[in-house]
Amino acid sequence: MAELGNILEKATFLNQFENKRYAPIRETYLCFEANVDLAKPVWYSNQQGVHAETRFLENLTTLDDGRSYTVTCYLSWSPCADCSEALVEFVRDNRNVNLRIFVSRLYYIDEERNREGLRLLNDAGVHLEVMNYEHFEYCWETFVDHKQSPFPSWDDIVENYAYFQEELTNILQENSLCARDGVCVLIVRTSMVRRGYSDMQHFLPPMCTS
Structure with a gap:
């Protein structure tokens, strides 16, 4: 199981973030950036039963209340219900943080608790959106050890984005x-x-x- 680090291997990124409609549940990978030097790794994954979102939030507990921050996350899966609630609690306790979340795929959205968690995030003012081609390309260039190789893309990347974005829109309106x-x-x-x-x-x- 992956630990954490400053840069992702190419194979790891492509395997974990590929936005297939019927992808098997592997791990959640979370890449993030903020307008502050946190002196920490820029990505997290699940580790020993602790979700990537939990490990990410632990890293943000030292943000200074006297400043405003924009934190942008790119996740291989949308947060589960429990992680959504934890993220909502964080933004409500830290009004100086503007949290933006982009997800490759939607996690078990047939379960109402997970759908409600996404609505709670949206209602709390978290910007929630599905990753499009430009987001994948940006993550490739920013978080991946690509060795100067261009983003390779994959079949149906645009169609799958449109499918997941429509699903997310429906959930948030539901x-x-x-x-x-x-x-x-x-x-x-x-x-x-x-x-x-x-x-x-x-x-x-x-x-x-x-």
Whole structure:
């Protein structure tokens, strides 16, 4: 199992970050950069049952409250429910940190807890997006020991990005419910239904009907 380091091997990056739709679950790799010298490795992976996101957060606990930071992460898999909750707690406790997350693939999104975790991240103000061709190429040039070789890409990289991005968009819109000016807007995946407030009360959670 990989430890951590300052640069990834070419084979490791291609094996872990390739955005296949039906890729087997291997490890989560997290590459990151920030507008501060953390004097730490720039990537993490799972180690002895500890998720890459947890190890990443442990590295960020020393950020100075007197400064503002932008931290950008590139993950081979989107965070699981528990890691999403930990990331949300971190950004809520560190308002001076602007966290941006780009993911190659979506982790077990058939499980509602993982879907809800992604919505929690989005609601907490974390920029959440699927990696496109330019992101993969940037990671290749920034985090990989590529030995001056160009990013090799792979079949269906653009099509798979579009597929995962649509899935993520649907998840973030799913079951979003609000009431304003007597009108409720119910968003279910990509469809939106506008109905009168009184007609929708039996759909609303208690906080919306009070």
